[in-house]
Amino acid sequence: MINKYKLILTLDAMGNSWSNRNATSNQNVPNGTLGPRPPQNAAQRNEINPRMLFYNSEFAWNFGENVFEGLSPYNSNALDIPPPSVVHERTVRNVVRLSKSSLQLVPSTLPKCYVLQFHFDTLVDCGILTYFLAKEFQDDHLLSFSSQCCSQPSIQYFRAGLGQTYRQGEAEALNFSKVAKESLVYRETDEYPVIVEIKCNLSNTGQAGTLGTELSSRSENSTNEEIEGYYIYLSLDKEQISSGTFPLRVIKQKIIVHGVIYELEEIYGIDSGNTATAQGCVSSTCYSEDGTNCAICLSQPRDTALLPCRHMCLCSECAQRLRFQSNSCPICRQSVQSFLQVKGLQSHKNN
Amino acid sequence: MSSLSGLPRRIIKETEKLLQDPVPGISAVPHEDNARYFNVIIQGPDSSPYEGGTFKLELFLPDDYPMAPPKVRFLTKIFHPNIDRLGRICLDILKDKWSPALQIRTVLLSIQALLSAPNPDDPLNNEAADLWKKDERRAIETAREYIRLYASE
Ligand SMILES: [Zn+2]
Ligand SMILES: [Zn+2]
Numbered sequence: 001m002i003n004k005y006k007l008i009l010t011l012d013a014m015g016n017s018w019s020n021r022n023a024t025s026n027q028n029v030p031n032g033t034l035g036p037r038p039p040q041n042a043a044q045r046n047e048i049n050p051r052m053l054f055y056n057s058e059f060a061w062n063f064g065e066n067v068f069e070g071l072s073p074y075n076s077n078a079l080d081i082p083p084p085s086v087v088h089e090r091t092v093r094n095v096v097r098l099s100k101s102s103l104q105l106v107p108s109t110l111p112k113c114y115v116l117q118f119h120f121d122t123l124v125d126c127g128i129l130t131y132f133l134a135k136e137f138q139d140d141h142l143l144s145f146s147s148q149c150c151s152q153p154s155i156q157y158f159r160a161g162l163g164q165t166y167r168q169g170e171a172e173a174l175n176f177s178k179v180a181k182e183s184l185v186y187r188e189t190d191e192y193p194v195i196v197e198i199k200c201n202l203s204n205t206g207q208a209g210t211l212g213t214e215l216s217s218r219s220e221n222s223t224n225e226e227i228e229g230y231y232i233y234l235s236l237d238k239e240q241i242s243s244g245t246f247p248l249r250v251i252k253q254k255i256i257v258h259g260v261i262y263e264l265e266e267i268y269g270i271d272s273g274n275t276a277t278a279q280g281c282v283s284s285t286c287y288s289e290d291g292t293n294c295a296i297c298l299s300q301p302r303d304t305a306l307l308p309c310r311h312m313c314l315c316s317e318c319a320q321r322l323r324f325q326s327n328s329c330p331i332c333r334q335s336v337q338s339f340l341q342v343k344g345l346q347s348h349k350n351n
Numbered sequence: 352m353s354s355l356s357g358l359p360r361r362i363i364k365e366t367e368k369l370l371q372d373p374v375p376g377i378s379a380v381p382h383e384d385n386a387r388y389f390n391v392i393i394q395g396p397d398s399s400p401y402e403g404g405t406f407k408l409e410l411f412l413p414d415d416y417p418m419a420p421p422k423v424r425f426l427t428k429i430f431h432p433n434i435d436r437l438g439r440i441c442l443d444i445l446k447d448k449w450s451p452a453l454q455i456r457t458v459l460l461s462i463q464a465l466l467s468a469p470n471p472d473d474p475l476n477n478e479a480a481d482l483w484k485k486d487e488r489r490a491i492e493t494a495r496e497y498i499r500l501y502a503s504e
Contacts, residue, residue, distance in 0.1 A: 295451065295452040296361070296417055296418075296451045296452070297359070297360060297361045298360070298361045298364045298365070299360040299361065299364065313452065318451075321418065322418075322451070325415070325418040326418060326451070328450070330450045330451045330452035331450075331452055333448070333450060
């Protein structure tokens with residue numbers, strides 16, 4: 001299975017310092033000499049689940065298996081602090097993968113009405129729901145959504161399998177003569193145009209039956225933590241409104257693991273192939289010149305991402321050197337808080 | 352090229368690329384005895400005050416390159432607000448804005464761009480900068496005069 005889809009989980013422990021850093025570091029960033037910076041949205045960072053303040057680690061996930069290891073953050077102001085050792089962090093097994101480019105609103109059977117449709121792979125049985133124009137509510141262990149315009153959606157169940165298609169039920173179609181298309185463009189408020197909820201842990205939802213037994217027997221053998229819920233927040237692009245097609249863009253993603261809610265962040269530059277960019281997974285614009293090699297030695301494959309800017313631009317050897325000699329990202333010059341080494345990238349590329 | 356042994360792969364790669372795929376208007380050739388020392392020639396960019404000039408520079412890669420920036424200096428005399436009498440260049444990426452993701456190639460391109468766009472507001476050569484602000488036409492004439500005297504082949 002080709003692995004094009006890798007993500008970091010950013011944890012809340014860093015939330016406050018990140019937004020502070022963003023405020024100061026923006027002034028130091030030159031105008032584009034080194035390529036674009038990944039979008040930083042301090043406002044979004046701030047709405048972080050306080051439960052996660054207990055975690056001070058990064059970890060990442062990867063479809064089908066786990067390969068990530070985090071380095072503990074270091075204090076760049078204290079020069080005499082010894083370099084951080086490699087700390088093995090928790091790993092999470094991602095079990096559902098959406099094809100980002102397939103996310104779109106398609107015409108339903110009724111005139112002027114549209115339903116959500118996308119393609120996905122899943123390694124476990126799962127249930128999918130779609131909310132339009134919904135607000136999010138965070139409980140201790142739960143995310144719930146309430147829609148301003150539509151009634152509670154019904155869940156569709158899917159068996160584990162690759163290459164599947166979700167198509168929202170006709171009864172839930174959004175009527176564009178009643179709801180303005182413009183309202184499906186995200187406005188940085190607490191109302192999200194479209195939210196997809198994927199329940200991956202059906203044994204806990206009372207929907208056990210045969211689906212549940214299969215899942216729980218698998219979980220016992222697994223040392224990995226599997227995600228319980230996967231949430232994708234979507235928006236229409238303003239430019240697309242006048243056109244007849246309605247592809248959707250991912251605004252944010254969250255997952256729940258062991259009752260803890262995490263927001264997912266993408267790593268930039270993991271795969272400079274065009275496929276990945278088309279899928280909206282990574283931005284490869286900074287890296288075109290030297291392919292997938294480290295920006296410093298130009299010879300080793302890159303396997304280390306910098307946080308918080310999330311540029312995956314170094315090999316682990318050069319990352320070690322960078323820790324001692326500089327504290328800014330070679331791509332965007334944002335100061336580096338920690339390093340995230342991603343193991344097993346090469347083996348995937350060769351597959 | 353025995354001098355290549357012990358040289359970081361990065362420098363070898365950059366050198367190979369510079370020789371195989373040179374930047375238009377720029378040549379950079381490593382010195383026979385020292386692969387970290389480059390003889391550089393930059394042609395004055397078209398429709399700039401330096402059009403028609405051929406400028407020699409020296410570029411040296413210090414031991415801690417690419418963590419530290421290369422050292423670059425004009426050897427040819429030039430009348431430019433951001434280049435002083437000793438040929439030193441006022442360019443942020445050669446100082447605090449250096450990043451190890453930049454390369455010899457990007458540095459030379461930036462210098463070429465500096466010839467196209469002199470910036471008298473961030474002067475290193477005050478005489479040139481003052482004249483540029485007071486009387487740009489005379490400043491450009493002076494730059495051309497320098498080319499006739501020092502930078503013609
Ligand atoms: Zn490297
Ligand atoms: Zn960066």
